[in-house]
Structure formats: C-alpha cells, structure tokens
Amino acid sequence: MKDVGGVSGAVRPKYKILQDELSDRIRSGVYRPGQALPPQRKLAASLDVTLMTLRQALRGLSDQGLVVQQPGRGTFVTPPLAAYQVASLRSLADELRAQGRTVTTQVVSVQVRVLPAKVVENLAAGSGARGLRLERIRAVDGRLAVHQVSWVPEPFASVIRHVDFEVTPLYQALAELCGAAIASAAESFRPEKVTPRAGEILRLPAGSPVFASERVTKGVDSAVLVYDQATIDGSRLSIRAERLAHSISLSWNVSG
Known part of the structure; x- marks a missing residue:
C-alpha cells in the first residue's frame, strides 16, 4: 500500500488509502455482498497497517454503506438487498x-x-x-x-x-x-x-x-x-x- 500525494502534493492519510483499497476489493467482488471480512487483527497484519488505521478505514466504509459492523460478530460487506x-x-x-x-x-x-x-x-x-x-x-x-x-x-x-x-x-x-x-x-x-x-x-x-x-x-x-x-x-x-x-x-x- 503506497501513499499517494494529492493535487497540492500533501500525503493522504494512510487510513484513506486503505479505505480506497478495501473499497476497490468490495466493488470488484474480492469481498462479496454479505461476506464477513477477515478478523481485524488478521486483516491489519495482512495489510501491514495498525489496528487503529484499519478501524478508521472501516468506519469510512461503513459511512459509505459498503460494510456493516456487527458487535461481537465482525465486519460484513453490506448484504445484497x-x-x-x-x-x-x-x-x-x-x-x-x-x-x-x-x-x-x-x-x-x-x-x-x-x-x-x-x-x-x-x-x-x-x-x-x-x-x-x-x-x-x-x-x-x-x-x-x-x-x-x-x-x-x-x-x-x-x-x-x-x-x-x-x-x-x-x-x-x-x-x-x-x-x-x-x-x-x-x-x-x-x-x-x-x-x-x-x-x-x-x-x-x-x-x-x-x-x-x-x-x-x-x-x-x-x-x-x-x-x-x-x-x-x-x-x-x-x-x-x-x-x-x-x-x-x-x-x-x-x-x-
């Protein structure tokens, strides 16, 4: 995962870059509707990011309606309906x-x-x-x-x-x-x-x-x-x- 500069040359926050990467995976079908994402610790390790960065990215995806976070169960791609x-x-x-x-x-x-x-x-x-x-x-x-x-x-x-x-x-x-x-x-x-x-x-x-x-x-x-x-x-x-x-x-x- 690489940091990408904006128009002004400023470095984008790492959680934003991660959010875009996970969004691309969902939209391309890597993670399918209704599917559970890997446990947060495992997903953070595989993406080489901290738990805090991952959780910020997931909140952003939740705000976009792409994922649903269910306490005690995990994070799921928004169901098909x-x-x-x-x-x-x-x-x-x-x-x-x-x-x-x-x-x-x-x-x-x-x-x-x-x-x-x-x-x-x-x-x-x-x-x-x-x-x-x-x-x-x-x-x-x-x-x-x-x-x-x-x-x-x-x-x-x-x-x-x-x-x-x-x-x-x-x-x-x-x-x-x-x-x-x-x-x-x-x-x-x-x-x-x-x-x-x-x-x-x-x-x-x-x-x-x-x-x-x-x-x-x-x-x-x-x-x-x-x-x-x-x-x-x-x-x-x-x-x-x-x-x-x-x-x-x-x-x-x-x-x-």
Whole structure:
C-alpha cells in the first residue's frame, strides 16, 4: 500500500488509502455482498497497517454503506438487498411505483430451457447452456403496458425457478436467494411498431407504437445476471431525460 500525494502534493492519510483499497476489493467482488471480512487483527497484519488505521478505514466504509459492523460478530460487506435498492438501477416497475403508480405483474410462464443463440451472447454463456426464461405482463394503474421476457443463467436459474414472481421482484429474488448484488446495467430502447404476438398480449391494434427495450444487468463481479427484453406501450409510457452539467437521468412518465 503506497501513499499517494494529492493535487497540492500533501500525503493522504494512510487510513484513506486503505479505505480506497478495501473499497476497490468490495466493488470488484474480492469481498462479496454479505461476506464477513477477515478478523481485524488478521486483516491489519495482512495489510501491514495498525489496528487503529484499519478501524478508521472501516468506519469510512461503513459511512459509505459498503460494510456493516456487527458487535461481537465482525465486519460484513453490506448484504445484497442494499445494492438492489440503489435508485439508479431500479427497474421500470420500481420507477413507476416510486411515482405513486399501481403496478401489477402477471406471470405468463417460467421455465428452465436451453438458451437461444442471441441470449447466449448477451449472457456471455456457453453454447448449449441452460437458463431461466421468465415471461411477465405488467399493468400500470390497471391497464396493460409492458410485455417482458427475462433470461437468467445457471446456477441462479435453478435456485429461483420456483419463486412466485407475481409477488417477489426478480432482482430481489436474485439478491435474497443467490447473494447476487446488482452493480450495473446497460439498457437500450428502439421505437417500433408492435409485433403481432406482443399486440395480442397487450391488446394493442396492429401498427401501435411501442418501445423495444433490451437490458443487460451485471453483478459486482461483472458477471451477467439478467438479460431482459421488453415491449412497452408507447401510447401509455414515455421516457423523460433530465440533462445536468455533470449527469443525465432518465425516468418513465405515464400518459393517459
């Protein structure tokens, strides 16, 4: 562990450098969500720091929400559900619920099967790999709005296949049953006309405008957890972007 000077040339406190090092280990998956860190004396010795320095670093990590210190038990990486609750990564359904909308889910089918070629590519799985195919319909304020197919690779697929997804969100099931914390997601949208099957499911006339969404969600170890494909009623939902000098945020709005 090396001291790094700041812009002014001042040497950063050793506990800050250690805090950053441990933070990197957590975010890269060396220490996984819910995992106990080594005992403090052992960890301090392995890092060649004093107990006081280590404890200062752990307090900083605790303030950041990365670890939880449990008296008499030790220090644990924050459990998976905390990562699932990060607002910037919440699902469309979570986004709409946060706006006070009523979102209900109907499960069409749940099955473990051989993954199609496109899904294999997006899940970074091997040829012939199997995974969970979860098909759902979302209604917003009582009106059908979203048809969604989610794919989850093994070993997670077999663990969550019997979950009641009309009650339990997919990300929550992955967090609670598999210890799989959500770290990042990449999503794309294309305006299209509804396909015959999606139109039948969502009860939309032929040629209705929809958004076709694809989302790849990854865990803290950069492994792909979920590949989502969704058809979203463009007459009911719209995307609103808020651009700031330092960031951009996207949200869904309900019309009609």
